[in-house]
Amino acid sequence: MHDAVWLNAKLAPMAGGVIRDGALAATGGRISWIGERRDWQDQARAEHDAHGAWILPAFVDCHTHLVYAGNRAHEFELRLKGASYEDIAKAGGGILSTVRATREASEDQLVASAQRRLARWIDEGTAVVEIKSGYGLDRDTELKMLRAARRLTGVKVKTTFLGAHTLPEEYKGRADAYIEFVCDEVLPVAAREKLVDAVDVFCERIAFSRAQAARVFDCAKRLGLPVKLHADQLSDLGGAALAAEYGALSADHLEYSSEQSVQALALAGSVAVLLPGAFYFLRETRLPPIVALRRNQVPIALATDHNPGSSPLSSPLLAMNMACTLFQLTPDEALAGFTVNAARALGLQATHGTLEVGKAADFALWEIDSPAELAYAIGAAPCVSRYINGDSHHF
Numbered sequence: 001m002h003d004a005v006w007l008n009a010k011l012a013p014m015a016g017g018v019i020r021d022g023a024l025a026a027t028g029g030r031i032s033w034i035g036e037r038r039d040w041q042d043q044a045r046a047e048h049d050a051h052g053a054w055i056l057p058a059f060v061d062c063h064t065h066l067v068y069a070g071n072r073a074h075e076f077e078l079r080l081k082g083a084s085y086e087d088i089a090k091a092g093g094g095i096l097s098t099v100r101a102t103r104e105a106s107e108d109q110l111v112a113s114a115q116r117r118l119a120r121w122i123d124e125g126t127a128v129v130e131i132k133s134g135y136g137l138d139r140d141t142e143l144k145m146l147r148a149a150r151r152l153t154g155v156k157v158k159t160t161f162l163g164a165h166t167l168p169e170e171y172k173g174r175a176d177a178y179i180e181f182v183c184d185e186v187l188p189v190a191a192r193e194k195l196v197d198a199v200d201v202f203c204e205r206i207a208f209s210r211a212q213a214a215r216v217f218d219c220a221k222r223l224g225l226p227v228k229l230h231a232d233q234l235s236d237l238g239g240a241a242l243a244a245e246y247g248a249l250s251a252d253h254l255e256y257s258s259e260q261s262v263q264a265l266a267l268a269g270s271v272a273v274l275l276p277g278a279f280y281f282l283r284e285t286r287l288p289p290i291v292a293l294r295r296n297q298v299p300i301a302l303a304t305d306h307n308p309g310s311s312p313l314s315s316p317l318l319a320m321n322m323a324c325t326l327f328q329l330t331p332d333e334a335l336a337g338f339t340v341n342a343a344r345a346l347g348l349q350a351t352h353g354t355l356e357v358g359k360a361a362d363f364a365l366w367e368i369d370s371p372a373e374l375a376y377a378i379g380a381a382p383c384v385s386r387y388i389n390g391d392s393h394h395f
Ligand code: DI6
Pocket: 065, 094, 095, 098, 165, 202, 230, 233, 278, 305, 307, 308, 309, 310, 311
């Protein structure tokens, strides 16, 4: 006896082909049956009519900076008048202006503002959201951000420690000392308090070098934590190659990554996470190496990169559309980017990202004629309902 079954559904499991007249059952929060309607012979305590809707795995947004205070609309205006993102950062704005606001905010305020933003992800059928720290850059504020992220409800949250996001004002001219502080006094405490699922670094001219990123990764490895990297967004520092060397879950951004770095990612089995929102909002022109990623069969994930500076984007669906229009991904690639490959970028491939027996019953019903419509439409709201662990309510 299954807990519930959905009949009269079209299924796009993102593993194997689509099923045009399917049935999906859940039991104990997991998928307990999936297949053709005509093969469904079991019993379920509850029977739902999907009214011909498409059922897809719920979305996984594998790269966000959702917890922060304030906003950077003023910097948007400055950039439109000609200042560059890097100019603003060098002048003490950018990430540091969000750091000032986030240090001032209480944990409750951070929870409240992030919870409000999260409503958009929930409306668009999202089940898992990764959230990074990195707007504290001191021990207590980094911990406060991670705790705030873990308190959010309505989605499953994975937290990533990004203490090495940029150099705080107190450490000006002493980047190595800051890295030492992060490795000795912040990350181990956050890990001990069980607030960290993975460790990330912003490897960039305006942030940290490859060698500094490697030191943080060494520290993560000692603590048994997986790593990921903001790599080659604005320049090629060999970030993606470094991520591959450390067997990273993912390397993210990648606009300036070389062919060799792409080959290294393929060998390491790391996921390439593309972030079209940041590319669009910073009006970048250098495209990530899509052709090389495909040729080397590197799994491509997509994410919103939601943050107040370079990607104030609160819509997985719009990120999918942008990936198609700006990066020429196919709609199928865009869907894989927010489901199967995004789950893998968080190390959740055994339990999330596809509709298969044994995996979490995390799925969304969409009022569309074909899955490609999700990447095609701009600003539509086609999600009918969303289930997490087989439950349509907040859990
Ligand atoms: N890369 C990004 O795109 C964001 N962080 C990062 O490392 C930008 C963060 C910000 O500008 O606030």
